[in-house]
Amino acid sequence: MNTGEADGNVIAAVDAPTAEDGSGVIHILLLTVGPIVLALVISGALLLILGVNPLTYYAVVLERGLFTSLGLEQSITRMGPLLLVAAGLIVAFRAGIWNLGVDGQFLLGAVLAAASAPALAHALPPALVLLASAILAAIVGVVWSLLPALLRAYHGVNEIITTLMMTFLGTSLANVLVKLMFLDPATTVPQTRTLPVDDRLPRLFGTTINAGLLIGLLAIVGVQIMMAHTAFGLKLRTVGANPVAAAHAGLPVAWLTVLVFALSAGLIGLAGAVEVLGIQGNVRADWNPAYGLAVIPLVFLARLNGYAAIAFVFLFSVLSIGGESAARRVGVPTFFTLVLIALIMIILATVEYADQRARAGRAS
Amino acid sequence: MEGLLQVPFLTALLAGAVTAGIPLLLAGLGEQMSEKAGVLNVGIEGMMLGGAYAGFLTAISSGSIWLGFLAGACGGALVAVPMVILCVQRGLNQIVIGIGLTLGLEGLTAILHHVQFSRTYPRLARVETLPIPLLSDIPILGPALFDRHPFVYLAFLLVPALAILYRGTNFGLWLRAAGDRPAALDVTGIDVIATRTVAVIFTGLMAGLGGAFLANVGAGIFVPFMTHGDGFIGVVLAMLARGRAASVLAGAMIFGGCLSLTTAFQIAGVNVPTDVIQMLPFATxxxxxIVFGRQASLPVALGLPYVRGER
Structure with a gap:
């Protein structure tokens, strides 16, 4: 038996269409807000044990992540790279490809963008510098996915193994590049040269939000439209649902597989560039925001729907930005955000499952 | 470079390979049983961290390394319980819950460490070894393999034990059927859910033991995020091993050897950047x-929940 078929089924099972009716909006709100409240209560108990007033903590998280203009701008800014990662993952998962190599593709994209942008700044006008660095990062992402893609397409090697291997390789290689090749000689901490704030991605409407957000939104909406409404998207979904049937139907499965890997990893590499060119300005050694582990569950909770993913990414951004401020103000370590997010994920998934069962029960 | 291929270098390399390889071995063996039974257990990283924390806390407060291992196994199994309830019994997405558990345990153990140990950083004493007479006198091999804490011997003994379990017992057959043809297993009157439950709890026990070994013997201290992807390497080892316990052992020792190369190189006086060496096992x-185009031959129903009467 072909392992790809099993993979496809897992994803197809997640991707089952949801019934939308008149009371749908309220229903979905309940299904989303309820679990979040429950997660807040449980982690609140943990805060009490730690000797922190949960209400104070949550107030700071919300204030700093959502209700101050600076906090909200930071939260929205963080969405840019996360949306690109989500878009890359949705392409892959809908086509039945487990791309678990996010961190490697992201970091190598980031490092190459960080290395090329300051270097090109002397030769090219700023807009072209940004464009060239972003394209380079996307290409690096694609290159890093090429081996898993070819092995999967032509030898049937399981891509969970290969993309995990490539992501471990990629994170180490990114460190090697930062420490040995692209080191900024002017600083004592090992990091790449810093791109001046003026040369970074342009800011939007006089806020601190940069154009990375638009790139991310464009990517995720584009991916959603492509997968749901175009013939090409239908081909990819067919390959994902049942590669054997797709081959019988005359689809070039191997070529489409490579293409899916390239699209997915290219978007994720671009995410690295947006993070560096828009937010960080450089890459420090051993820096790894580990967006892969965060975004993979988010896109599944969004049922691989691009629009729903935007909402989940926003929620994640608010919680992580708010959590970082709260760590400084209330003295709760940032790790707490991980617990909160994990709880939300698990409870959301559970409630959604229960809801599906209830619907299935009513339908039959 | 002439420090290489000398006794101190080789001894350090082999001993380091065993120390770094044991957690991978335990994680890989644990994951192997889950995967055989059709459960892709990505939560194993969280189970290792749970085991590492529980194991270290118990060992440092009780003074007993064995109690530490026991607590580590329990800690890992405890993390496996939500995986059983949600993914095996209810059929939720295994990747979402697995990653959720990993993130949650990363956060939880880091907070607990922050609250309890971040000011004092207590350390466990070096563990006492149990040298095996005669064998421990063999140069290079002796100190690396036969002059270790008894737990190391037990971990190695698990490999043949599991091989026999898989090949020679009914339970081994049920496991494989639960992963390949769950419906067929159900027809014969064996409970698929119960079989998978046992497998996932076993994964938790093994991962917890691996974590406890990492903290109590490998490092002598608990550090947040200390598993560093060991659980994911365990997932890969299990996938590459094609169901054979001995292949997990081979893989774990190769990975462990690459991880210990840095220390061994330092002993030999060769300076190679850590990051480069860390790439070795993955590159291998x-x-x-690439060379063998090796297919993983995974169980057909891997990752799929079993719902009686469906399809």
């Missing part, structure tokens, strides 16, 4: 996959 796997 990729080369093997």
């Amino acid at each position: 796997v990729m080369v093997v996959l």
Whole structure:
């Protein structure tokens, strides 16, 4: 038996269409807000044990992540790279490809963008510098996915193994590049040269939000439209649902597989560039925001729907930005955000499952 | 460079390979049983961290390394319980819950460490070894393999024990059927859910033991995020091993050896950047996959929940 078929089924099972009716909006709100409240209560108990007033903590998280203009701008800014990662993952998962190599593709994209942008700044006008660095990062992402893609397409090697291997390789290689090749000689901490704030991605409407957000939104909406409404998207979904049937139907499965890997990893590499060119300005050694582990569950909770993913990414951004401020103000370590997010994920998934069962029960 | 291929270097390399390889071995063996039974257990990283924390806390407060291992196994199994309830019994997405558990345990153990140990950083004493007479006198091999804490011997003994379990017992057959043809297993009157439950709890026990070994013997201290992807390497080892326990052992020792190369090189006076050496095991796997185009031959129903009467 072909392992790809099993993979496809897992994803197809997640991707089952949801019934939308008149009371749908309220229903979905309940299904989303309820679990979040429950997660807040449980982690609140943990805060009490730690000797922190949960209400104070949550107030700071919300204030700093959502209700101050600076906090909200930071939260929205963080969405840019996360949306690109989500878009890359949705392409892959809908086509039945487990791309678990996010961190490697992201970091190598980031490092190459960080290395090329300051270097090109002397030769090219700023807009072209940004464009060239972003394209380079996307290409690096694609290159890093090429081996898993070819092995999967032509030898049937399981891509969970290969993309995990490539992501471990990629994170180490990114460190090697930062420490040995692209080191900024002017600083004592090992990091790449810093791109001046003026040369970074342009800011939007006089806020601190940069154009990375638009790139991310464009990517995720584009991916959603492509997968749901175009013939090409239908081909990819067919390959994902049942590669054997797709081959019988005359689809070039191997070529489409490579293409899916390239699209997915290219978007994720671009995410690295947006993070560096828009937010960080450089890459420090051993820096790894580990967006892969965060975004993979988010896109599944969004049922691989691009629009729903935007909402989940926003929620994640608010919680992580708010959590970082709260760590400084209330003295709760940032790790707490991980617990909160994990709880939300698990409870959301559970409630959604229960809801599906209830619907299935009513339908039959 | 002449420090290489000398006794101190080789001894350090082999001993380091065992120390770094044991957690991978335990994680890989644990994951192997889950995967055989059709459950892709990505939560194993969280189970290792749970085991590492519980194991270290118990060992440091009780003074007993064995109690530490026991607590580590329990800690890992405890993390496996939500995986059983949600993914095996209810059929939720295994990847979402697995990653959720990993993130949650990363956060939880880091907070607990922050609250309890971040000011004092207590350390466990070096563990006492149990040298095996005669064998421990063999140069290079002796100190690395036969002059270790008894737990190391037990971990190695698990490999033949599991091999016999898989090949020679009914339970081994049920496991494989639960992963390949769950419906057929159900027809014969064996409970698929119960079989998978046992497998996932076993994964938790093994991962917890691996974590406890990492903290109590490998490092002598608990550090947040200390598993560093060991659980994911365990997932890969299990996938590459094609169901054979001995292949997990081989893989774990190769990975462990690469991880210990840095220390061994330092002893030999050769300075190679850590990051480059860390790439070795992953590069090796990729080369093997490219050369042999090796398919993982995974269970057919891997990752799929079993719902009686469906399809």
